[in-house]
Amino acid sequence: MSNRIYARYWIETAFPLEQAAAVLAGEQSSGTFVRVPGETDELRARSGARVEEIAELDTVMSPSLPGAGVPKGAGPAVYRRAHLRVSWPIENMGPSLPNLMATVAGNLFELKQFSGLKLLDMELPEDFRRACPGPQFAVAGTRRLSGVARLPLIGTIIKPSVGMSPEETAAMVKQLAEGGIDFIKDDELQADGPHCPFAGRVAAVMRVLNAHADRTGKKVMFAFNVSGETHEMKQRHDLVLAAGGTCVMVSVNGVGLAGVADLRRHAQLPIHAHRNGWGMFDRSPHLGMSYLAYQKFWRVAGVDHMHVNGLRNKFCEADESVIASARECLRPMFAGPGPGFTIMPVFSSGQTAAQAADTFRMLGSTDLIFACGGGIVAHPGGIAAGVGAVRDAWQAAVEG
C-alpha cells in the first residue's frame, strides 16, 4: 500500500518519449540538469518521481507550442504525443496543497523537452483527506440550509454585474425572492467597490431575505462575494453570518489556494467557488491543466460549490466537457466512508428552462445549482414566471 501522488499528463515531444518523461520526473523530484554530489542512488530510489506509464498517441510534424528543443542531429523533428503517468512519494512534500501544486504543476511547462504539456488529472492519497480542510457543507449541507430537498437549487446572478447600489441590489433581490428563487449570487465582478460596499449590500439584502423568510419560511441562499485579502474575507464572512446569510462566494483563482483554505478553516457557511479565469488554464489543448485536475485542488482546499459552465453556454466550452466537469464534482475523491470531498456543481451561463431536461438526462442527478442570468431576470413574463418556468422544466425532467 503506497502513499503516492499520481498525475496524468498529455505530452508532446520531439525527444524519445522515455527520455522526455525521465526529464520531467527528474526535474520535479531529485534531479537537476547535471548530476550533483549527494544525489545518491538510495536518495533517488526514495525520493525520485517514478514514470508509471507512457501510452503513445498520434504524431505531428510541427510543435504545438514555441520554444521546444529537438534532439541534435536526428533529422527533421517529429513530435510524438502521449499520455504519461508519473508518481511521487508523499514524503517529498507532505499533504500540502501549495506544495502539491509546485510538484505536479510547477517548473515543467517550460521544459525544452516539451512542445506541449497538460496536466489531465491527479489522484491523491488519504493523507490529503486527513490534513486538508475539504468541503464542509457540500450537497447535503447546502440542501439543508436552502430548504431545497430534491430538485436543483434554481438560482440567478445579480445583473448588471456592477454599478448598482446596495438598495438597488436589495430591490432586485426582493423581486427574485418573491418570484420563488432558491439561490442568488453576486457577480464575480462585484465585491466591495465604492458604489456597492460589501457591508451595505449585506445589510440591505439580508433585510429583504430575512423578512421574506419570516413571512414564508423560506430562506433564499445568497452567495455574497467575499473575495479579497484573508482578513477581509473572514470579516466579510462574519458579517454575512451575523446578518443571517447562508453562503459566501470566492473567486478562487484570484484568491488562491492558501487564501481559500484560510477562509474554509474559519467558515461556518458554505463556500461558493467561482472559477473565473479558468479558461487560462484549460482552453488550450496543449498547455495547462484540465478541469478534472483543477477542481480537485479547490475541493481539497474546502469549497462546497463550484462552477462548471452550462449546456449550450455563451462561452466556448462543449456540452460534453460541461457534463464531465459536473460529474467529476459529484464523484468522491477518496474511497471509504463519507462523501469523499464531493461538491455541488453550479451550472450557469446562458441557462434557461430549455436546458433543464438535457442537463438532467446527461448528468443523471439533481444535486446541482442551476443559475440563470438573463434567462430569469429578463424573462418576458417577469421574474416569477422565469423562475416558475425553470422549476417546472426541472420537475418535468425528473418525472420524465
Next chain:
Amino acid sequence: MSNRIYARYWIETAFPLEQAAAVLAGEQSSGTFVRVPGETDELRARSGARVEEIAELDTVMSPSLPGAGVPKGAGPAVYRRAHLRVSWPIENMGPSLPNLMATVAGNLFELKQFSGLKLLDMELPEDFRRACPGPQFAVAGTRRLSGVARLPLIGTIIKPSVGMSPEETAAMVKQLAEGGIDFIKDDELQADGPHCPFAGRVAAVMRVLNAHADRTGKKVMFAFNVSGETHEMKQRHDLVLAAGGTCVMVSVNGVGLAGVADLRRHAQLPIHAHRNGWGMFDRSPHLGMSYLAYQKFWRVAGVDHMHVNGLRNKFCEADESVIASARECLRPMFAGPGPGFTIMPVFSSGQTAAQAADTFRMLGSTDLIFACGGGIVAHPGGIAAGVGAVRDAWQAAVEG
C-alpha cells in the same frame, strides 16, 4: 486625472474587432449576454469598461485556439489579430488584487468571440499603492540584510531538491558559506516534507549560518521555503526570524494572491517569490498572461524578489524575454517618490560564470540575485572555486 485600470491584450477573432472588443468590455463590467432591466445608460457610462484602443495586426486563416465562434453567414472565417487596450473605473472593484484579477483576467479567456486572448500588461492607479502591501525590502533591504553592496548576490539552490535530511542540508550549507556564497535557497519542491521537516531544517541551517556570521561577519541569506497554508507560513516565518534567518520563500502560484499578501502583512523578512508554474500562464503566445502583467500582481501583493529565469537557461524561454522580465522588475510601477514597488529579479536555471557578462550588458544593472545550481555545486574545482568564478566574472563585467 482618472483613477482607471488599464489592461492591454493580444486578441484574435473572426468577428469585427470593434464588436469583439465591445463584448469583452461588456462581459467584464456591466453587461451580460442579453440587455437586462437596470442596465441604464447612466449606469453603463459610470461603470462600463471602455475600449481605449484597437491596433490591428496580422490575419490568419485558422483559429489558434479551439471553441471559437464565427459570424453567421459571412463566408469563410478570417481571424484578425490586434492589440486591444481596455480601461475600468477603479470604483468597480476598489484596489483589491483578487478582484482586479477577476476583472482583467476573469471570464474572458473562454468567450466565443475569441480564438486567442492574452493579457499583455496592465497599469494600475495610485490607489493600489496606498491600499496594498507592496514590497517591504526590495533591492535596498536585501542588500542591507545580506551585506552585498554593489555586485549581484551570488547564490545557489540546495540540490538535490528533495531527499536530504536537515543535517545533510546544513552540511552542504556549511560548504557553501565557506565557499563565500551570498545567497542560498531551498528548492521549490522542498517545504516541510517528513524527510526534511521545516523546523529541523531551519535549526540545522541557521546553526551553521549563525556560526559562520560570528566568525566572518557575513550573514549568508537563506530563503527558506515557507509555502503552505496561511497559518503555517506565518509560523514558519516566525521560526526563521527567531533563528536569525533573513529571508523566506513562497511558491506564489500555489499559495495565491491572498496568501502572499497575508504573509507580507505579517512579515519582518524579505519574501522571495518563486514563479514555478508560470509556464502555464505564458508559454502559449495565444492564451494566458505575459510576465509583464503577471509580476505586477505579485509586486503589489508584496514580494521582494522574483524569478525571471536566466540567459541560455535550461527552459524554453528566449534571452530577450528573460531580460525584458528582469527590466520590468526594476522599473517602478508608480510615478512619484519612493521605489514604486520595484523588486529584485532572480536569475536562475543553468546559470554559471559564463552568463555574467551578457547579463550585465543586456540588463545594465547589478541589482539582482544570480543563482547558479549545478554551476556552483558541481564546479570541477569545488564550491569555493565555483563561487569565486561567478563573482570574478561579475566583477570583470562591471569593470568592463
